[in-house]
Amino acid sequence: MSVLTAEELHAALALRDLSDPAQGPHAIQLIVDQLRTALGQAWPYTEIWTRRDHPVVSLADNYDNLGYAAGAVTREARYTRYASAGEVLRSHTSAMIPPALRELAGSGASDVLMVCAGICYRRDSVDWQHTGTPHQLDLWRISRNVTLGETELEGMIARLVDTVLPGQTYRTVPAVHPYTIHGRQIDVLLEDQWIEIGECGVAAPHVPRMAGLDESWTGLAMGPGLDRLLMLRKGIRDIRLLRSTDPRVAAQMRDLTPYKEVSAMPAVRRDLSVVVGAEVDISAEALGDRVRQVLGADADAAESVEVRGETPYDDLPETARARLRLEPGQRNVLVRLVLRPLDRTLTDAEANQLRDRVYSALHEGPVLELIGQ
Structure with missing residues (x-):
């Protein structure tokens, strides 16, 4: 197993998490706020739990407790950044869900929306819409008062698009995840190209069970990409701009108004x-x-x-x-x-x-x- 050196781990943790208000304001945080508010209004009797965990997580919470197979290729060091034999830099914010479910099992709550945003660490291509350190948002509603299924999932998808990308054409296509059933990928139409904005599904029953919640609990799981949502909302065609220190660019990363191009450097x-x-x-x-x-x-x-x-x-x-x-x-x-x-x-x-x-x-x-x- 290849484990990150102390220097590599320090460099990864030193990278600013644009979704974290404690690290300075950024428009990505406004996307999170809008979705939290919209879903709170749609589900007025659902408690909202906002969670922000350290990006070094247990291997179990990143994979095992979400239902990943022991031999899943994504566990290999070429895909996953190992901090130690039993810890990784989270590859998705879904790693925050197992501890949140364990907390729910020990509480008196019966209907909760979990809002988990943060930076993730992946292997990805180099182009205008991909980065090795994307920001993701996990939105999981878990309830024992309401039976949550595909109908409720469709409503959640519509609320996501209507809130962040009002008027955009969208579609869903089948997708397989270890932690959902009836999984779907959500795409929106940009000019003549379908752009993925996230994935979702009905929470697979084994995920809450492993956290100590019995069969009376059902849930919805959604994981939109925050960088992608912000870029589509503002009309940004280069993901690197989200972290730009150019004052002409950085000043525009404080709101959700359309992005105004600044003079680009030659390629x-x-x-x-x-x-x-x-x-x-x-x-x-x-x-x-x-x-x-x-x-x-x-x-x-x-x-x-x-x-x-x-x-x-x-x-x-x-x-x-x-x-x-x-x-x-x-x-x-x-x-x-x-x-x-x-x-x-x-x-x-x-x-x-x-x-x-x-x-x-x-x-x-x-x-x-x-x-x-």
């Missing part, structure tokens, strides 16, 4: 030709994770990373194999790296240095083609 494109083994994962999520790791403090300079093509050994001309010194079973992968810091323009030398760091991290062949030296 720098670098195309990389790398050699990788047949077993190497070159999915968008895997590439994004590796690029963020190798760039470290400079990771926000990467606007996007994408695979433009891949050619296996057998399909490459002999001249290309010889130039790259490709071995049987390896592939030649073309990767496009777009660099555009939000606060400054890169010089060619700086862009080349960043390019070389990414290239060196991805390339497994003996011939290095560095341009920044």
Whole structure:
């Protein structure tokens, strides 16, 4: 098992949680407030519990107590950030639900809406709508007074969209989660593209049972992405802007009014030709994770990373194999790296240095083609 170093853990915990009012105001908090208020009005006899836990959680609450199988691939260190053998940086705010349910089991409450917001830690692609440290909101209503099922879930979905994205066209598609039944993914239409804003379902009976609640309890589970909701609400097309320190941008992250574009820095494109083994994962999520790791403090300079093509050994001309010194079973992968810091323009030398760091991290062949030296 790969465990984070003390330095890596400190860096992760030092990142500001935009959903936490104690760390300064941000428009993401207004989204949380709006949903808390709207659902409170829809369910006037339901108690509202707002919970904010430390991002280092037990492996059990992040996975086992939500119903994840012992062998689930998501538990692997390439997907999960292990702080120790039994603790992880939460991969979703659903990790706050098991302790909240245990608290409910020891209380006298009978109908509760749990509001759990916070930063999460994942492996994800590098593009305009993804980040490795997204903000999520878990909204779970648990009741033994009201039987909660698909009809109530549909009403909750409609309330979510009407509150945060009024007038938007939305759809739901079936989705499978270990902690729900009748699971769904919620998408909204942006121009001609469906954008996922969250997932939901009827709470799977085993989740409250494991927390000590008997079969009389039913529930609804919803997990919208706060970054995505804010971006759609304000018309923002670059997730990095949510954390921008540019005063022209940061001032606009205090309200929910439409975003006004500020002059953008020019993009720098670098195309990389790398050699990788047949077993190497070159999915968008895997590439994004590796690029963020190798760039470290400079990771926000990467606007996007994408695979433009891949050619296996057998399909490459002999001249290309010889130039790259490709071995049987390896592939030649073309990767496009777009660099555009939000606060400054890169010089060619700086862009080349960043390019070389990414290239060196991805390339497994003996011939290095560095341009920044």
